[in-house]
Amino acid sequence: MMASLLHLLLLICHTTPTSGRQIASQTPKSDVLDWVDPLIGSRSGGNVFAGATLPYGMAKAVADVDGENTGGFSTDGSNITGFSALHDSGTGGNPSLGNFPIFPQICSGDDINTCKFPISARAAPYKSDSIKARPGYFGVTLENGINADMTVSEHAALFRFDFSKAGTGNGGADPLIMLDLTDLWASRQNASVSIEAEDRGTIGRMKGNGTFLPSFGARSYVAYFCLDITEGKIKESGVWVNNRAGTQPKSLYITRGFNLFYLQGGAYIRFQGPLSAPVLARMGLSFIGTERACQNAEREIPGPTFDFDGLVATAEEAWRKKLTPISVETGSVNNSVQTSFWSAIYRTMISPQNYTGENPHWQSTEPYFDSFYCLWDQWRVQLPLLTVLDPTMMSNMVRSLLDTYKHRGWLPDCMMSTCKGWTQGGSDADNVLVDAYVKNLIDIDWEHAYEAIVNDAENEPLEWSVEGRGGLTSWKKLNYIPYLDFDPVGFGTNSRSISRTLEYSYNDFNLATLAKALGRDTHMKYLTRSTNWQNLFKADQKSSINGIDTNFTGFFQPKYQNGTWGYQDPIACSPLASFCSLTSNPSETFESSAWEYMFFVPHDIGRVIELLGGEEIFLKRLDFFHATGLADIGNEPVFLTVYMPHYAGRPGLSAKRVNSYIPSRFNSSHAGLPGNDDSGSMASFTIFSMLGLFPNPGQNVYFIIPPFFENISITNQLTNKTATIRNVNFDKEHKRIYIQSVKLNGENYSRNWIGHEFFTQGWTLELVLGEEESDWGTKLADRPPSMSSIRGEMRMA
Numbered sequence: 001m002m003a004s005l006l007h008l009l010l011l012i013c014h015t016t017p018t019s020g021r022q023i024a025s026q027t028p029k030s031d032v033l034d035w036v037d038p039l040i041g042s043r044s045g046g047n048v049f050a051g052a053t054l055p056y057g058m059a060k061a062v063a064d065v066d067g068e069n070t071g072g073f074s075t076d077g078s079n080i081t082g083f084s085a086l087h088d089s090g091t092g093g094n095p096s097l098g099n100f101p102i103f104p105q106i107c108s109g110d111d112i113n114t115c116k117f118p119i120s121a122r123a124a125p126y127k128s129d130s131i132k133a134r135p136g137y138f139g140v141t142l143e144n145g146i147n148a149d150m151t152v153s154e155h156a157a158l159f160r161f162d163f164s165k166a167g168t169g170n171g172g173a174d175p176l177i178m179l180d181l182t183d184l185w186a187s188r189q190n191a192s193v194s195i196e197a198e199d200r201g202t203i204g205r206m207k208g209n210g211t212f213l214p215s216f217g218a219r220s221y222v223a224y225f226c227l228d229i230t231e232g233k234i235k236e237s238g239v240w241v242n243n244r245a246g247t248q249p250k251s252l253y254i255t256r257g258f259n260l261f262y263l264q265g266g267a268y269i270r271f272q273g274p275l276s277a278p279v280l281a282r283m284g285l286s287f288i289g290t291e292r293a294c295q296n297a298e299r300e301i302p303g304p305t306f307d308f309d310g311l312v313a314t315a316e317e318a319w320r321k322k323l324t325p326i327s328v329e330t331g332s333v334n335n336s337v338q339t340s341f342w343s344a345i346y347r348t349m350i351s352p353q354n355y356t357g358e359n360p361h362w363q364s365t366e367p368y369f370d371s372f373y374c375l376w377d378q379w380r381v382q383l384p385l386l387t388v389l390d391p392t393m394m395s396n397m398v399r400s401l402l403d404t405y406k407h408r409g410w411l412p413d414c415m416m417s418t419c420k421g422w423t424q425g426g427s428d429a430d431n432v433l434v435d436a437y438v439k440n441l442i443d444i445d446w447e448h449a450y451e452a453i454v455n456d457a458e459n460e461p462l463e464w465s466v467e468g469r470g471g472l473t474s475w476k477k478l479n480y481i482p483y484l485d486f487d488p489v490g491f492g493t494n495s496r497s498i499s500r501t502l503e504y505s506y507n508d509f510n511l512a513t514l515a516k517a518l519g520r521d522t523h524m525k526y527l528t529r530s531t532n533w534q535n536l537f538k539a540d541q542k543s544s545i546n547g548i549d550t551n552f553t554g555f556f557q558p559k560y561q562n563g564t565w566g567y568q569d570p571i572a573c574s575p576l577a578s579f580c581s582l583t584s585n586p587s588e589t590f591e592s593s594a595w596e597y598m599f600f601v602p603h604d605i606g607r608v609i610e611l612l613g614g615e616e617i618f619l620k621r622l623d624f625f626h627a628t629g630l631a632d633i634g635n636e637p638v639f640l641t642v643y644m645p646h647y648a649g650r651p652g653l654s655a656k657r658v659n660s661y662i663p664s665r666f667n668s669s670h671a672g673l674p675g676n677d678d679s680g681s682m683a684s685f686t687i688f689s690m691l692g693l694f695p696n697p698g699q700n701v702y703f704i705i706p707p708f709f710e711n712i713s714i715t716n717q718l719t720n721k722t723a724t725i726r727n728v729n730f731d732k733e734h735k736r737i738y739i740q741s742v743k744l745n746g747e748n749y750s751r752n753w754i755g756h757e758f759f760t761q762g763w764t765l766e767l768v769l770g771e772e773e774s775d776w777g778t779k780l781a782d783r784p785p786s787m788s789s790i791r792g793e794m795r796m797a
């Protein structure tokens, strides 16, 4: 089937626009990009990057605000403090990047000191209805009338500042563009800027560098910029420090300042007003050097006149190309369902970021990707989604992980702004590599991958806070990570003994999968280690909420080195208690409760069902978990729990649960994400769920539920074959969400799961839907594989 034909159908099969934003257009959407709203998740903790970027691009231009600014911009009503071009998307914690913001102003009078330089002085409100966000483009009008819009190439951004509607009654005003040597987190250690204005006539150039701290990692990084500003005649230029500026000197070196007195400083260029055209500011970026930043800009956005519209068109085309492998026949679902879907796909391709050629740490001909922020989030759904939608890119990312292992000696676990980030749980790159293996990604050296994973499994690094695993001596000797482990070998936060035991077990399971496939005799050893999770199961542990017994027995509990049980309240770290991160409230379970981690045994849910007392109690426990607020739907460990009923032969209950969360917790509003997007994790949960195929990564397994559209097709990039899922009796009101029967390529199909061959071979699934659960997919033989019961072959045929 031709993707382009289906695409055409997509264009025809939408309904009349209903939401406010869409009424304005009134015309059918003829462009898939019209379904992408980059502002979804731009407030209430989604932390998405809402600005202009290319797919996986390094340059990310947006307005930065002084409110929820982890990703730069937010629709939370806070003020704009600058426009910058490096960002991360959806991350939690400290704001990331946002280096070297520039800011346009009209200052009254001739005296440069009437301009507002420090961040709190210059912060400016914008017209709330002026935000224009589209793939590759972001625009906003400040309350004072200055319009700013921006677009990007791979390593450079182009900003356009239009002063023509600003400063009315101030005709002689002379517009100013200032640059601040800071980042969103005010993490600058020291920085430099120099100006070459006068000698370049009507073009002014500023260039420089700065040393900053990674927002969730160790040590520091240096970023470089090269800013060219064009249009109009330069009146003056100079540097500023705190709230004072002057035309001499033409360069500045600034340190951090003393304690809480963070020094503010940078450079400025002021034009002779009024201007006949908008000012264009081209910001080249690099992590290698200033000259490289200038070259990046000159190569990607050539001058002397910059083609803003051409650059927007190129960015749009790049995004359209990324979205074409998918097409849907909507079955008349409403616009918000479509907007959620396409916007989520868009968000999965913002980060990780392609920093190939911009790696300051080693020389290599291999690809270099950054913003694996963090793999703990990304391995579960986002990277598996890219394996489906963009396998060539995913293969490049895997090679980049392996090249990092080659040069740093360890696979990364979390990476941002070229630094090592903090490890949250296990060595999650192991899971990424093995998922890529079982899904047959190409151009990857699997022997090298095996070596890298064995290194994680066998050798403890000195600083396991940023790589590898801690407590390996205990892991090998006691077969669990002890509570308050004695570990003089290496150092990290000595917490999370339960969640690390669970994660290391799954890491070892994945290693066993690869070992077996490569014919290594270590296979059984790692398979045995992958059962270690059972050593922390305390069969008689009870759990109460507000003093009332939940009547479920058996939870994971911490265990000391001497074998004695410790204690952590099973509801601790759940939304009913307080959040447990690395830094706040470190506990034996990371960012989730023992309730939630009870279901984190991706390789042996069959055994979990047995331990908890059988299917009926297992399902009851799942219901209780989701119904009472113990489940944290805004964080990644919960995702798999939504699909657990498949293992108990009740795929209909998974479908029902998905429908209870989408769209009520994942929708198209600006506050439409239940937690940090974490690159594109919330996005990928939404997409896989709407597709009706959800992965258990590391295994060649997708759970089947009815998709949210009548028909969906996905063309595989490696084989050019198109896989299709069709719903018979599709119901856009979502009353018929239960699968009655399934045909795979025209033949009856009773398994409630399917392998990745579905995508690569371009198969067709036809689902017949009904209002009640049926016996489809319920039999033992129809359930996904569990390690301790019947094991399917884990790699694709």
Ligand SMILES: *[C@@H]1O[C@H](CO)[C@@H](O)[C@H](O)[C@H]1NC(C)=O
Pocket: 077, 078, 079, 123, 124, 125
């Ligand atoms: C934004 O800036 C304006 C003008 O300085 C100020 O009055 C307003 O309180 C600020 N808004 C916020 C949300 O800080």
Ligand SMILES: *[C@@H]1O[C@H](CO)[C@@H](O)[C@H](O)[C@H]1NC(C)=O
Pocket: 189, 190, 211, 220
């Ligand atoms: C800038 O700060 C970094 C990090 O603290 C330090 O390594 C470097 O030496 C400093 N550079 C200068 C020129 O002081």
Ligand SMILES: *[C@@H]1O[C@H](CO)[C@@H](O)[C@H](O)[C@H]1NC(C)=O
Pocket: 192, 208, 209, 210, 222
């Ligand atoms: C930053 O720029 C200054 C001024 O050109 C230079 O002296 C310094 O070495 C640069 N720092 C780095 C880390 O490149």
Ligand SMILES: *[C@@H]1O[C@H](CO)[C@@H](O)[C@H](O)[C@H]1NC(C)=O
Pocket: 013, 329, 330, 331, 332, 710, 711, 726, 727
């Ligand atoms: C979905 O596919 C089926 C089978 O090919 C077809 O009958 C139906 O019209 C399609 N639905 C839409 C909305 O195009």
Ligand SMILES: *[C@@H]1O[C@H](CO)[C@@H](O)[C@H](O)[C@H]1NC(C)=O
Pocket: 154, 354, 355, 356, 357, 367, 392, 393, 396
């Ligand atoms: C990553 O960026 C480099 C440098 O811009 C480019 O050559 C390469 O094609 C990109 N990789 C992918 C997979 O797009």
Ligand SMILES: *[C@@H]1O[C@H](CO)[C@@H](O)[C@H](O)[C@H]1NC(C)=O
Pocket: 548, 549, 550, 551
């Ligand atoms: C657990 O059982 C006890 C005794 O039957 C009952 O009082 C209590 O309400 C039950 N707990 C819950 C959460 O239903």
Ligand SMILES: *[C@@H]1O[C@H](CO)[C@@H](O)[C@H](O)[C@H]1NC(C)=O
Pocket: 560, 561, 562, 563, 564
């Ligand atoms: C085991 O160690 C814990 C923690 O040090 C201690 O409280 C407990 O009494 C010890 N158990 C035995 C049997 O020695």
Ligand SMILES: *[C@@H]1O[C@H](CO)[C@@H](O)[C@H](O)[C@H]1NC(C)=O
Pocket: 663, 664, 665, 666, 667, 668, 669, 671, 672, 673, 674
């Ligand atoms: C959309 O999702 C957000 C975040 O989960 C939620 O707070 C909101 O209630 C949802 N809106 C609708 C209309 O369901």
Ligand SMILES: *[C@@H]1O[C@H](CO)[C@@H](O)[C@H](O)[C@H]1NC(C)=O
Pocket: 718, 719, 720
């Ligand atoms: C897939 O299609 C592309 C573009 O038409 C072509 O270059 C490529 O060789 C095809 N690949 C396969 C495996 O057929």
Ligand SMILES: *[C@@H]1O[C@H](CO)[C@@H](O)[C@H](O)[C@H]1NC(C)=O
Pocket: 333, 334, 335, 336, 337, 663, 732, 733, 734
């Ligand atoms: C769109 O359809 C979904 C699924 O039927 C429904 O939950 C949602 O409320 C609808 N949204 C609007 C804005 O009509």
Ligand SMILES: *[C@@H]1O[C@H](CO)[C@@H](O)[C@H](O)[C@H]1NC(C)=O
Pocket: 741, 748
């Ligand atoms: C396929 O399933 C249908 C019921 O869904 C049944 O009537 C039919 O006999 C089955 N065909 C085969 C060949 O098993």
